[in-house]
Amino acid sequence: MFKRIVIVLVNTMLLMLLLISVVAAAQDIPTNITAKSADPISLFPITDPVTVITVTSGTDPDDSNSKTCYTDPVGPPGPPTTPCTLRRAIVEASALGPEARPILIRFDIPEDPAEGYDPVLDVWKIELYATTDTVELGRLKDGQVIIDGSTQPGGRSDGPKIILLGPGTGNKDGLVVGDVAGDNANEIRGLAFQNFRVHLYVNTNDNIIENNWFGLSDDGTEPVLRDDDPENGTGTGGIDVLSAGSGNLIQNNVFLGFDGTAASIRGEDNIFQNNLVGTKADGTIDKQTLPSLICTEVDWLGGGGLTVQGNGSQVLNNTFAGVRQQIFAISTQPSAIVVAADDIVVQENIIGIDSSDTKVGVCGRAIYLAGANDPEDSLVISNTIVNPGMSGISVNGALANGNTLWSNIIEQSNQWIQVDGNALPETAIQLGKSLPDAYELFNPAQVTEINGTSVTGSSGVGSPCPNCLVQVFLDDTDLVTETLQFLGETTADASGNWSLTLPFTLSNNQGLRTTSTSNQFNVIPGMRAGTTTKLSLLYTTGGSNGGDYEVFLPFIIR
Template identity: 50%
Template structure:
């Protein structure tokens, strides 16, 4: 996680310096973004005005002046395959009416149309809309800001008509989006959305609220992918204050990485409350919603998700950082930091961390979840199966809540009542001996676990269930016994919790291999025993 945090901070510094970033993996297979590949464009269209002078569906930059973004999109969508790839670049003078000299950027106020979206759909594929091509201007954020009309109930850019393969390989880069409903919709595949701001004011410090109303948020969604959209890359963007979700992830095999969700452009929370009486109230920071994941094979990694809150009724549920829906089979969620800003401040989120409902074969690996208002990991659903939790760090400074009318209180890892009973009540591994760096144990009471993978987590004795550090991962023998060696002896006031991951079908009745349960009660060194645990 430290490497991930360093990488993201380096990305931001490079962006602020105006340097093209080459993504380099530090151990995983990270594909190089289209943004840094060399594309030879067959056609270049140059937007030279911020004024949206006409809402015509047919006027083009090669037939009318000035060249507006609307006209550029109309021209690009009509180009023959031989005239692609096409670059829509920007070269708007500082004398333009949309230029903001104090911030060194250009605001393009878009007129309303009778259609649900303000622009015509980007069709035909291989279209790049690149705000970073604008000469001069600032270097610490997008120079081109798109501002939606009226009360912000029109949709913004729409990329592709469908996922047939005829509208793929588009790029949207270096733009700011304000005052739209769904800011950017992706209907096709193999697109790259990067280095954009969604829902931020032009200086990047606050949410841009539709109709100046917190209940409306900055929009319904930042980036929306339709069912069927595949292998899209959403990276290095900032999302703030959406009253729905920042990213609605659908389709298959899409990647969401290195984004900031719920923060300002620097990955911080400018006006986050610190008084306990004001946390997650209408006086607190309005971070908006997180990510919803629907569809198979998605990769969600190395994102900062912090400060999430929506202006909703007190009895309503605040948004999850990531909602992993039942269709998100074989998805991977790894190395994200939830409730931790870009400078390492533990600022929390006002809902749950990850909500896994009826999911199958999901990998939840090496994430940090700090100060989630409700459960960090919430597991539920009669079809829940084969989901592996490994290396996730959970920190909480105040006791977990017991919500009104809930059959269970919140917890670090909450196995809720909708799970099959054998899974809900399966006991993680039991520790029978701690001496120095040597730890040994058995399967949990009444829960045989042959060849299971046992993970040991450090926790303190503050009566709050946490997983402060993963200190060992071992494999049990066929009889369920196991032993582990800690990197250092336990300090005073610290003990261990366990989690168990099954190695075969039916270890938990009718549940597949690869299913993780946990956390256990806290085991302290020096004796065989544990602190009392409230059953959740």
């Protein structure tokens, strides 16, 4: 391992999960990998509450900040106010002292259309009052408040039973989790959010946001557009973790149709895992198949992806598919994952394949390491990327350094595009022009001989790489640069020479590509240990259709 990984985890179980997955990163990636589903599974036990407040009404008659579900005394066992709404339950929870926490806000709403019940879908829809506040449901105060829609008796089993509908054209934010520092350890579970600006702000630490829908219709099959306008999307954001929020877990949620980001993580040491981004609730999308319609205004509106700006965060086992926004044709479509921070782990995500195993792609870059904070010392490991509209993995920024790109599978059905105004064409692994020249131009390991399953090689031309880790990938000879399968890795000797045994003999239309990762500072001039190069040329044993990026051994460049 070429770099120190500093990861702050919120419990021992997550630490075990990460260690297992890092060890597995060096293994072969299955070729039939499919999208993960947002199963309602928590790595954390459900918190035992001290106080339970039961929401008994699906109405929201006013926006009072003083009415609660109990009147005398404040909190149970005082007599209930009629009705006990979600808003009043939140006000009630804010009035309780530390001895009453954790507080569970549960639901027991009658199956009555007057209470928002839909007998067809078997859900309860709470249409929120148009408050004068900028945040519809206010702020969870003093911490340890649990809002759990799954506690509603009856109801459907394939999605949230409780739906929260923002008023008007969706210009209000939904809920702020944590008002001030110290308002920690809240849980938001089993809710569907519709028609808000930012659906959920997270402002404090150690909160759990799981098994929710953001931006989806009642039945989970399409986006709920603000003001019925595709350009407005379903909101400017699903979840926004502010810079004060650290140690939060966001898992098993579904995000769809945002004109900003599905989720933005600004705080440090957060975990975003097992989520669906850009899809229906079942993980599929209705993708256009005609090339002339793909990523146009008539294609699936998956919305924006994920942006990570907080150091030490992890992006694990998510599915991103159909990511697209309704923007001008000359504008750049959003990336599925943007890494703009240090010490980030992006691992085992599936980008461009939906849950039906359909290769639907995304319209922008798949993984983009760039931004105002040039990323350093981040790990991009064992991700599967299919048919991105731009590069599979792109690294850029004058200060980007020490970023490791290992075992990523990148497949492209068409030629990589050249974006007008960009200095470089898009490709499987792109090193941008803002990077130091010595890094951008550093050549990965070269293959010197393929003899059956035996492969030998050396450092890249003009790029000595002693003791570097060499990874070898399978590609075909269709003139499209790809990493179709991870074949193995080995460590070069002090002279940069290396050897590897392939799991099978190559056919005439197959070849090899390599990357090199340095093991100490300045092997790649000016770059730290753990920096991974671009992809090599394609090395074959002959018999293919040639091309500008192919080397026929021995060393005939065509």
